[in-house]
Amino acid sequence: MSEPTKAPAPSGRAATKKELPEHFKSYRHVWVFVEQERGQVHPVSWELMGAGRKLADKLKVDLAAVVIGPQGEVSRQAAAEAFCYGADLAYVVADDLLADYRNEAYTKALTDIVNTFKPEILLLGATTLGRDLAGSVATTLLTGLTADCTELDVDPDGSLAATRPTFGGSLLCTIYTLNYRPQMATVRPRVMPMPERVARDPGRIVTHPLGLVEDDIVTKIRAFLPDRDSAKSNLAYADVVVAGGLGLGSPENFQLVRQLAAVLGADYGCSRPLVQKGWVTSDRQIGQTGKTIRPKLYIAAGISGAIQHRVGVDGADLIVAINTDKNAPIFDFAHVGIVTDAIRFLPALTEAFRARLSPHSRDRIAS
């Protein structure tokens, strides 16, 4: 072992001396996979378009949307919409065999166009569809794939710097795919801000054939069972969110969170330990392995604020933290904090909000 020395600051291709192999040098431009299911584009695709635009501008290359879907209006519409979110061009593989997501057909479609048109960066949403597809495509292409990135940037030498939580969300790390192309990354919904939609005429559209017949695809879709509306949690897209953590002390006390949420017309969630303890169901978990939220107001009660939680709430406009420990990490990224016991404080806060927001109290003020 050599003497421990301070690692020099990364410079140029993240401090590695390896040159990009010759056959990868023709890989250029930034691509975003536009995910659609049953005629709906997942909003994460437009969020990625915003992130991809910044990378493409920095690299001085084009931003392309990749639309894979059924023939006809659905795919045409998705491609047209992509231009309104910043695409310079769109690649479209439209075939009725692609009407519903199946790994085999989508993997072939995406792998083929990557091999044909050679992008340097390929971004996908970290949804059930995107993760299923990205893993297959990256393995087929034998390239690097960085999951659940919270930040994407390009170094001065043009390498993609993909930052994500690591070690169970205790730290962040920046990952590079230096000697392979494309550099692939997934990003979870709501991690990147939604860019503004600007009405624009569609630009250049490049179509590419799928080259499969139904008999080539082994997996068959027997049915689709949509979730009941009541089972859907809108947590990721809620304007106001109240969440509780271990500081609540017992599963019964979680109702204090729900009561405050009800008064605010808010959605509610929790930190990871509460799901692990079985106090709250996993669809309510906020953080790296749960939902990422971007509400106007986020109230965190009895949550210490581990990094894996922070990355799920950093996009909130206003973060309010209630915690007994004045040194809790949550006060490092909250905007407003109060050092007190959430169990006793939440009922008082609920009552105070109720008094302030109820129509009766407003009438009194008005009269």
Add this chain to the structure above:
Amino acid sequence: MHIIVCIKQVPDSAQIRVHPVTNTIMRQGVPTIINPYDLFALEAALALRDRFGGTVTVLTMGPPSAEDSLRKALTFGIDRAVLLTDRFFAGADTLATTYALAAAIRKIGETFGAPDIVFTGKQTIDGDTAQVGPGIAKRLGLLQLTYVAKINTLDLEAGTIEAERRSEGGVQVLQTRLPCLVTMLEASNEIRRGGMADALRAARAEIVKWSAQDAGVADIAKCGLRGSPTIVKRVFAPPPRAEKATMVDIAGQPPADALIAHIFQRAPKLEAELAALARGY
């Protein structure tokens, strides 16, 4: 029927230590467990064995100490445990991991019979990538069913499986051909408590231990850190927000009112919006 379940031993706690030079995780001294998501894969495999007979082989790749997780898996009643361990595998990213695991699964097939199903958990709690399952499937040319909540039918005669796959906004009911790879969704079942006989067997059972060479890994250069296309360059804690949090003084006026005043002072438009939301609720 032969089922292979891939599991991973992971650090149990949020305690983390990072090697200052290589920026890779230092596993010494941290208690370890079977990745909790893998327990759903184990139970799914055992439930199928209950119905259709056959054997369940559990495979893990890791340091020699990963044997502990295999002994734990044996207490649930699995039939055979294989530990893939070699210093060449250290520092592998997901692509290099699937290369080694795919080789070991081929070798298990040659040695103990070809698998009908390979199970994994949906992801691990330390890496959180969900990439290893699909990667193994692709390398072995298996069809893949990810995020499976329920296996509806398995027809060994016809070589087909029908399963319910969680997707955005609903459940896809998919039918595909065996052999295939299934990643199980959390909360899809509950791991059984093994019997006393299983516990005794687990303590005594011989674990099959394979090096890269034993497993028939063709190209060492595709394993471990060397075989990983991704490179971790920086590991860091995010800096605190530049602007410190405004702390509400809990002396003086009722703290709830003080907090609300702070909130509306910072976000003046919020009060009207909240009032509208509260009315609509």
